[in-house]
Amino acid sequence: MRIQRIFIAILIIGLIGCSKKNDKIIISGKINGSIPDKIEFTVPVDGTWFYGTKKSVEPDSLGNFTISMKSDLASFVTLYIPKQTSAVLLVEPGKEYEIDFDLTTKDKKVNIKGTTSSQAQNLYNSFALPEFHVLSMSNELLKDSILSSISSKINTRKQKELTEFQKQLEKQKINKKFYDLAELDRKYYYSALEAEIAAMRYKKHLDSTETQNAQILGIWKRIFEQTQPTDSFNISTPWSFPLMESYINVCQLNSDTVNFDNFEKGKIHSYNINKAKKYLKGKSLEYYYATYILSNSYVNKKNSKELIMLYENFNKEYPNSSYTEHLIGNIQPIIDFHRKISESSINNEIKYVENYKNINTFEELIKILKGKKVFVDIWGTWCTPCKKEFQYKDSLNALLKSKNMETLYICEGRVSEEKIWKEMIKFYNLEGYHIRANKKLLTDVIKKLERVGSFYYPYYILIDENGEIVKNPAKKPSQLNELKEEINKSYVW
Numbered sequence: 001m002r003i004q005r006i007f008i009a010i011l012i013i014g015l016i017g018c019s020k021k022n023d024k025i026i027i028s029g030k031i032n033g034s035i036p037d038k039i040e041f042t043v044p045v046d047g048t049w050f051y052g053t054k055k056s057v058e059p060d061s062l063g064n065f066t067i068s069m070k071s072d073l074a075s076f077v078t079l080y081i082p083k084q085t086s087a088v089l090l091v092e093p094g095k096e097y098e099i100d101f102d103l104t105t106k107d108k109k110v111n112i113k114g115t116t117s118s119q120a121q122n123l124y125n126s127f128a129l130p131e132f133h134v135l136s137m138s139n140e141l142l143k144d145s146i147l148s149s150i151s152s153k154i155n156t157r158k159q160k161e162l163t164e165f166q167k168q169l170e171k172q173k174i175n176k177k178f179y180d181l182a183e184l185d186r187k188y189y190y191s192a193l194e195a196e197i198a199a200m201r202y203k204k205h206l207d208s209t210e211t212q213n214a215q216i217l218g219i220w221k222r223i224f225e226q227t228q229p230t231d232s233f234n235i236s237t238p239w240s241f242p243l244m245e246s247y248i249n250v251c252q253l254n255s256d257t258v259n260f261d262n263f264e265k266g267k268i269h270s271y272n273i274n275k276a277k278k279y280l281k282g283k284s285l286e287y288y289y290a291t292y293i294l295s296n297s298y299v300n301k302k303n304s305k306e307l308i309m310l311y312e313n314f315n316k317e318y319p320n321s322s323y324t325e326h327l328i329g330n331i332q333p334i335i336d337f338h339r340k341i342s343e344s345s346i347n348n349e350i351k352y353v354e355n356y357k358n359i360n361t362f363e364e365l366i367k368i369l370k371g372k373k374v375f376v377d378i379w380g381t382w383c384t385p386c387k388k389e390f391q392y393k394d395s396l397n398a399l400l401k402s403k404n405m406e407t408l409y410i411c412e413g414r415v416s417e418e419k420i421w422k423e424m425i426k427f428y429n430l431e432g433y434h435i436r437a438n439k440k441l442l443t444d445v446i447k448k449l450e451r452v453g454s455f456y457y458p459y460y461i462l463i464d465e466n467g468e469i470v471k472n473p474a475k476k477p478s479q480l481n482e483l484k485e486e487i488n489k490s491y492v493w
Contacts, residue, residue: 022094023072031063031081033103039065040080044091045322047073048287049238052294052326054080074177076185076238084108087125090117090181097121117178120168124182127161128189141197147215150197158190181236188239191223195246202253220250233284241291244280248288251279269296269306289314290323297330301382302420303337303427341426349431360440362448365410366467369433373405373491375474378445378459381416381424386458390428392477397431399484407432412442412457449473462490 027041036059043053059065069077072093080086081101085108089097098114112121144150162183169179198219224247233244252275269292276288293314297307311331315324359365366374375396379386400407411421413436421436437445446455449472462471470490475483 023070024094025069025071025077025091026096027067027069027077027079027089027091027099028096029065029067029079029099029101031059031065031101031103033063033101035059035061035063036081036084038082039067040082041067041069042076042078043069044071044073044075044077045326047071047075048235048240049076049078050287050291050294050323050326051298052290052323052330073236074181075236076181078238081108085110087112089121090124090178092175092177116172117168117174120165120174120178120182123164123168127186141193147198147201147219151194151219154190154194158186161186184234185237185239187226188237188243191226192239192243192246195220195223195243195250199246199249217254220246224250233280235284235287240284241288241295244276244284244288248275248279267306269304269310273310286318286321286323289318290321290327293327294323294330297327297334300330300334302417303334303423305334305338307331308334308338337423337427341423344426344429347429347431350425350429351433353433353435356435357438359435360438361444362441363467365408365435365441365445366463369406369408369463370467371465373403373465374408374463375400375405375487376408376410376461376463377477378410378412378457378461380412380457381420383457387424387428389458389477390430392480393428393430395480396477396483399480399487403487405487408463409434410442410445411436413437414439414442462487464491 029039031039038056038058040054040056042049042051043055044050045053057065057067067079071091074090074092077089077091078086079089079099081103084103085101087099087101087110089099089112091097095115097112100111100113102109102111110122110125112118112125115121141150141153144153165174165179165182165186168174169176174182198216202213202216233240255278273289273292276285276292280288293307293310296304297311300307308331311327314321314327318324353359353365353368377386377389397407407430409425409430409432411434413421416436418436424430425434435441446452449455449459449461449469451459458476460474460476461469462474464470471486474486477483
């Protein structure tokens with residue numbers, strides 16, 4: 001009897017072990033060519049593609065790498081070799097994948113191998129795969145003036161791609177889960193693309209005939225009847241977010257209760273989320289809400305406090321969300337930014353050019369600093385490379401002080417808002433003279449530098465005591481030794 005009980009216990013343990021799901025996914029690969037410092041990759045969240053989960057792994061000296069993750073659902077995973085190329089895998093639980101990146105060729109070839117789905121994986125990567133919810137619109141589509149023709153071309157492309165996957169399914173090169181995910185992805189991508197083109201055409205021709213506007217509204221109606229972005233909307237594909245965004249805008253366009261009060265008060269993010277709450281529900285809304293916070297904080301150019309508030313509200317509304325932990329990495333820098341500003345004391349070495357709003361020419365501006373040697377930094381509050389150079393400001397200041405030189409920061413005023421401009425000056429503690437250039441001044445400065453049509457940010461020049469440009473362009477603060485050499489050669493000492 002005792003032996004029988006032991007046998008039954010062992011049997012139960014064995015059954016439990018056998019019933020345990022294998023949710024592990026292994027991606028191994030090889031990089032041919034110049035080996036990067038890291039390979040970045042997204043990790044599925046409950047079967048969804050979410051950019052905020054991006055992690056990285058270091059390849060070895062031979063370019064080999066291995067990625068291990070878990071997912072109990074068929075999902076998309078994107079691999080990035082920063083600033084070079086990317087690839088997308090449709091992964092399934094319990095499977096292993098092998099991928100080679102050939103960086104020696106101009107088109108940075110990708111080859112997936114080692115699984116039954118290899119051919120389908122490579123097929124998928126031959127399609128248009130733009131970055132994080134950025135739609136790719138070819139000139140062929142955009143130059144077409146007839147919307148029905150554009151829709152026909154889009155449908156032809158979609159059907160061609162889906163047919164290829166159907167062939168793979170029939171040959172049993174892929175299973176039904178793989179096919180369903182690929183089909184969903186292609187449908188959502190082309191629906192989002194068509195909806196966005198229709199929106200562009202609508203904005204461009206707001207005074208169009210009723211017939212054309214009716215045609216555009218008809219396209220939107222057909223798209224969203226097919227994709228049904230509701231609380232049951234499938235959010236497995238990277239194209240879920242842009243499709244939902246178009247859906248929300250179309251619903252708002254057809255609404256009789258459009259209210260821009262929040263927008264006018266400077267609360268555009270709250271306004272957009274409140275719009276989403278009208279037309280999305282359940283998991284769709286949660287995913288949209290999280291992705292909206294992520295994308296706007298990721299490309300954050302205004303250090304908006306409102307994003308902090310949205311993040312806090314998201315935590316309250318979705319206390320058990322799987323997305324929350326992946327948002328704080330982008331929100332924390334905004335929190336730190338405003339904390340540092342609030343704690344900063346007044347620095348008398350930060351000087352704003354008097355009456356700067358009315359200075360319209362380069363000559364007017366330079367007269368203010370006549371008699372001084374000047375290092376000029378032309379930047380924008382939205383410019384990431386500009387802000388990266390600010391980390392070298394202490395070394396730059398030491399060099400310029402040793403040469404009895406001044407710093408003039410010219411911030412472009414077309415996009416850079418005044419409030420954000422002053423906040424960033426305080427945050428980075430940029431000692432020197434500051435001006436936010438109006439449109440006339442910026443145009444004149446670019447013309448003076450003879451860079452019309454090819455101007456870039458950040459841009460640096462050296463000016464002598466007579467207001468003459470002696471080095472155009474000058475080296476960056478991060479190139480301190482080269483800049484020092486340019487300063488020594490450009491002036492009479």
